[in-house]
Amino acid sequence: MTETLRRGRASLAFGFSVQGVTFALLVTRIPALQDQYGISDGLLPVFLAAVPILAGVGSVCTERLVRKVPPSRVLRWSQPVVLLSLLGAGAGDAMWEIAVALGMFGLAVGALDASMNMLGVSLQRAYGRSIMLGFHAAYSLGGIVGASLAWAGAHWDLSLLVSYLPVVVVLLPAALVGSRWYVDAGGGEPGGAAHAAGRGREGDAQPVKAGAGGGATLGATVSFKVLLPLCLVMTCAYIGDSTVSNWSAKYLQDVLGSSEQLATVPYNVYMVMNLVGRGAGDLGVRRFGAVAVVRGGAVVGAVGFGVVAVAPGAWVGILGFMLLGIGLSVIVPQTFAAAGRRAFECHGPGASDAAVARLNVFNYVGFLIGSPLVGGLGDAWNYRGAMVVPMVLVLVTLLYARSFAPEPDRYGDGHERPRTTDVGRGSNGL
CATH class of the missing domain: 1.20.1250.20 (MFS general substrate transporter like domains)
Structure with a gap:
């Protein structure tokens, strides 16, 4: 396995963990956000529902966006927006400010979730064995860290801004630096398209040339x-x-x-x-x-x-x-x-x-x-x-x-699947 892939895997795992920290810091401090902005119990469900709805919009937009730019680029710039939106949520005091912050958070987190899982799937294909669960384990670890930081902030009665600012100051530049080693299309040059892996049983993937532009065959759909x-x-x-x-x-x-x-x-x-x-x-x-x-x-x-x-x-x-x-x-x-x-x-x-x-x-x-x-x-x-x-x-x-x-x-039955390069009949799996 090349050093490029190993760096890509480590940097993406770090990106998953950063997202786990960020999301936990938001959801575990919802009561504090409600108090800070004076959000009524009747209005709170509207705010909470708006975030996943906008995240769905962000995910749909990402599906179209990655036809023109690599998923790594979407992830590289959506993660800072998510972190800054978290900071914005902790810094304001007017209702419009929390509405804007949560709206930006929702749209950006949809793009972030979609793009990081795109990269995870393509890296797994390049490795030729299951590694996807490890990325989500990094997210869970980040969630535990974020929840612990939130508990500490609540325990010491820190303001949301004081709780969030050190986390964003540390994680935002770290995420940007780590994004230099993201790998698109299952294992090529960082931040660009290169090679996707052919079908094979775990450990037996074979490289197959991928299309240009973020590793995507433009206009491909399912x-x-x-x-x-x-x-x-x-x-x-x-x-x-x-x-x-x-x-x-x-x-x-x-x-x-x-x-x-x-x-x-x-x-x-x-x-x-x-x-x-x-x-x-x-x-x-x-x-x-x-x-x-x-x-x-x-x-x-x-x-x-x-x-x-x-x-x-x-x-x-x-x-x-x-x-x-x-x-x-x-x-x-x-x-x-x-x-x-x-x-x-x-x-x-x-x-x-x-x-x-x-x-x-x-x-x-x-x-x-x-x-x-x-x-x-x-x-x-x-x-x-x-x-x-x-x-x-x-x-x-x-x-x-x-x-x-x-x-x-299904060779020879008139229903062959189109693929970029035929790697022949072999073992199956990722």
């Missing part, structure tokens, strides 16, 4: 019908994830009778187990294949929701959230990888980028659906019963698990 199963899986996974992030503390305190302090534990253990699952997940994919790992993750995640739903007390509930962290951790990274692979096999690297951007929108769809769905069911019925809904939705992944398998070549 049928929504091909992506639909993966879009459903992505939506269900994020419904599960948003359930944990939005309702775990309330569930532990109001339903399982924990203390306020203990109620902060479930999300922390969920994030830690996310990190553990993603850290080990690539090895599991290499050994057992993506289909088996995704199926296992869906089952473990569903069992986790089941344990939470029937838990007699707080500690059993925390065990359920631990299982959720392990189970859900593998699904999203593998969904991105599968979408990129299927599009690349059909139409080349340009379609891979388009597929990742399109799939990324359903990240935000799941987030928008999950919180009000569980909250509404909990208020209308009960929260134990509400936990059964994301449990069933996570199990939907089992119905579409075969979508995570590489499709065999």
Whole structure:
């Protein structure tokens, strides 16, 4: 493996971790933002819903943008905008200022999420083995660091500006320097197109010449019908994830009778187990294949929701959230990888980028659906019963698990897939 690819992998992992820190610093200080700007309880959901909606817009725009510029360039400049938007959110005091800051954050984070996953998918293709979970493990680690920094700021009663400014001052130049080594199209020159990898089993990828301009075949696209199963899986996974992030503390305190302090534990253990699952997940994919790992993750995640739903007390509930962290951790990274692979096999690297951007929108769809769905069911019925809904939705992944398998070549049947360069029939997989 070339030094260029290794540097590209390390720099992208750092970019994922920076995003984890940034996002955690925003979402964990929402009550402080509400107090600072005087946002009413009725208006707060409008602000919270606007961010993922605008992020979806940003992701769609990125799909079009990477037809003309490399994904690395989108990532290089969207990450500073996200960091500066976070700082802007902590610096103002007028309603229009928080509206502008969150609007910029939403648009930029959509471009950031889409472009960093594009680069992750293409790097995995170049490596010829599963590495996508490692990037998302870096994001989880960043989230833990960001949440810890947010706790420290709240504990010491620091203003949001004082909490955010040192983080932005350190991370923004570091992210810009690290972006020098981003690699487009699965392994070529930093910041430009070069070589995409051919189909092969983990460890056996072969380089294939990619198109120009960000590694994309200009105008390449992929049928929504091909992506639909993966879009459903992505939506269900994020419904599960948003359930944990939005309702775990309330569930532990109001339903399982924990203390306020203990109620902060479930999300922390969920994030830690996310990190553990993603850290080990690539090895599991290499050994057992993506289909088996995704199926296992869906089952473990569903069992986790089941344990939470029937838990007699707080500690059993925390065990359920631990299982959720392990189970859900593998699904999203593998969904991105599968979408990129299927599009690349059909139409080349340009379609891979388009597929990742399109799939990324359903990240935000799941987030928008999950919180009000569980909250509404909990208020209308009960929260134990509400936990059964994301449990069933996570199990939907089992119905579409075969979508995570590489499709065999179909030579001689009149339905050959177009590809930039034919690398012959060989082993399958990333």
